[in-house]
Amino acid sequence: AQSVTQLDSQVPVFEEAPVELRCNYSSSVSVYLFWYVQYPNQGLQLLLKYLSGSTLVKGINGFEAEFNKSQTSFHLRKPSVHISDTAEYFCAVSDLNDYKLSFGAGTTVTVRA
Amino acid sequence: DGGITQSPKYLFRKEGQNVTLSCEQNLNHDAMYWYRQDPGQGLRLIYYSQIVNDFQKGDIAEGYSVSREKKESFPLTVTSAQKNPTAFYLCASSIQGPGAGAFFGQGTRLTVV
Numbered sequence: 001a002q003s004v005t006q007l008d009s010q011v012p013v014f015e016e017a018p019v020e021l022r023c024n025y026s027s028s029v030s031v032y033l034f035w036y037v038q039y040p041n042q043g044l045q046l047l048l049k050y051l052s053g054s055t056l057v058k059g060i061n062g063f064e065a066e067f068n069k070s071q072t073s074f075h076l077r078k079p080s081v082h083i084s085d086t087a088e089y090f091c092a093v094s095d096l097n098d099y100k101l102s103f104g105a106g107t108t109v110t111v112r113a
Numbered sequence: 114d115g116g117i118t119q120s121p122k123y124l125f126r127k128e129g130q131n132v133t134l135s136c137e138q139n140l141n142h143d144a145m146y147w148y149r150q151d152p153g154q155g156l157r158l159i160y161y162s163q164i165v166n167d168f169q170k171g172d173i174a175e176g177y178s179v180s181r182e183k184k185e186s187f188p189l190t191v192t193s194a195q196k197n198p199t200a201f202y203l204c205a206s207s208i209q210g211p212g213a214g215a216f217f218g219q220g221t222r223l224t225v226v
Binding site (some may be wrong): 004006009032034035036041042043044045046049051082088094095097098099101102103104105106 | 119140144146148153154155156157158161172186205207209210211212213214215216217218219220222
């Protein structure tokens, strides 16, 4: 079984500043990793995913994430945020033989002008 | 446009009543899922179905029931046995196969009074 820990529950950030959201996972097997975004009272939208290959993954809306196997981490970054990036972000994991996702508790990003 | 439709968006019910949440998808996905979302807890898997007429319990199935009579539809019934049913419910679907991730509906907010 896998588990996901998102290390920050709330991240306030000023507009045009960089942001990093931290995600660590634990699993006894190799995994696939995902980041989703949720805007208020809406469903989740896939930002990016890591399946294999390059450890730096680029996603939509200027986000990217880096997979670090030795540190079992998959941190999400954006070099310059906008007000519209205010949302909740979820890290998720599934193992290689399954497609059920296990989610972290989420990180709320609030972008201020 | 392909997608997942959840209805209704908001639902109010009296304590002790059963209620059914609708989820329909036209993505031709084989797998469908129900998640429950509570503040600060991320998403927890209630039930999932990999194929028509088959479904499995997730991590928090007690007090819920599902059916999968058609590929497109995966309704969730919240029964009176569910101790704390007030929550945001998300339906998702995916293709068969690991690493697929999942597409989410817009959610149903259930409030039991």
